[in-house]
Amino acid sequence: MAMFEFKLEGIEEAKKLVSSKLHKGALSLAVFRTAHNAKQAVIEEMKEVFDRPTPFILGGVRVSHKNYDPTGLSALIDLQGTSGKREFTSAEDILRPHIEGGSRRKKSSEQYLRSYWVPGQGVQLNKYGNIPGSLITQILSYFRKFPEVGYKANITPVSERRKKKKGKLRNFFIVGPGNKGLHTGVWERLKSGRVKPILMFIQNPTYHKRFNFHRVVVRAIERNMQRRYDEALREKTGGLINR
Numbered sequence: 001m002a003m004f005e006f007k008l009e010g011i012e013e014a015k016k017l018v019s020s021k022l023h024k025g026a027l028s029l030a031v032f033r034t035a036h037n038a039k040q041a042v043i044e045e046m047k048e049v050f051d052r053p054t055p056f057i058l059g060g061v062r063v064s065h066k067n068y069d070p071t072g073l074s075a076l077i078d079l080q081g082t083s084g085k086r087e088f089t090s091a092e093d094i095l096r097p098h099i100e101g102g103s104r105r106k107k108s109s110e111q112y113l114r115s116y117w118v119p120g121q122g123v124q125l126n127k128y129g130n131i132p133g134s135l136i137t138q139i140l141s142y143f144r145k146f147p148e149v150g151y152k153a154n155i156t157p158v159s160e161r162r163k164k165k166k167g168k169l170r171n172f173f174i175v176g177p178g179n180k181g182l183h184t185g186v187w188e189r190l191k192s193g194r195v196k197p198i199l200m201f202i203q204n205p206t207y208h209k210r211f212n213f214h215r216v217v218v219r220a221i222e223r224n225m226q227r228r229y230d231e232a233l234r235e236k237t238g239g240l241i242n243r
Contacts, residue, residue, distance in 0.1 A: 029228075031065065031075050036063055037224040041216050041217070042061045042216050049210055054130070062079065079091045089105075102207060118199075120186075120199060123135070
């Protein structure tokens with residue numbers, strides 16, 4: 001799991017000061033602000049490392065402070081997980097292989113299609129370089145791949161006839177292994193009779209480490225903790241203590 005527990009127990013100076021209520025308050029505030037400095041450093045690093053990261057990914061960096069440690073003297077910086085809902089892909093799922101290397105778990109659409117995939121050349125990508133979610137929904141609905149229980153997105157015979165009548169029904173088809181002409185994946189047959197690749201099925205991809213989450217957090221803490229403590233102490237004393 002991509003997480004960093006930020007504790008003050010390792011800071012000798014802090015050990016001497018925590019007996020004072022005033023210093024405890026200043027340290028707690030410093031930890032909170034430093035943790036958010038680390039969070040912002042992680043976000044900025046993601047913008048440098050990745051090509052057009054989505055708001056979902058950038059918003060997946062979390063800070064837990066007093067809800068993590070009631071004393072306020074430690075904090076947790078981590079990535080948004082799935083909270084047990086394994087059918088959904090989380091920021092942690094997406095970023096973990098870039099942090100640790102190796103393979104990744106299937107995205108929800110890949111689980112439904114039972115294969116990893118990459119965009120085909122026939123697809124217009126969105127501004128983040130990804131296939132629009134609406135197109136993925138169309139494909140899964142067309143092949144009735146959504147789970148029936150509690151989900152209404154699968155195309156029905158009635159909606160299929162209605163879309164055909166309006167000329168809005170897209171004609172997708174799946175090419176399986178063993179076909180000598182077309183790559184395995186999801187294709188679309190156009191009205192002209194031509195076909196274009198939409199999703200190309202691939203083997204489980206392997207990733208190299210490229211995003212050093214822990215190093216970014218540690219450097220941000222080293223860079224900010226002392227100044228945040230001095231700043232908090234000045235605020236707590238109304239400027240009487242100016243470190």
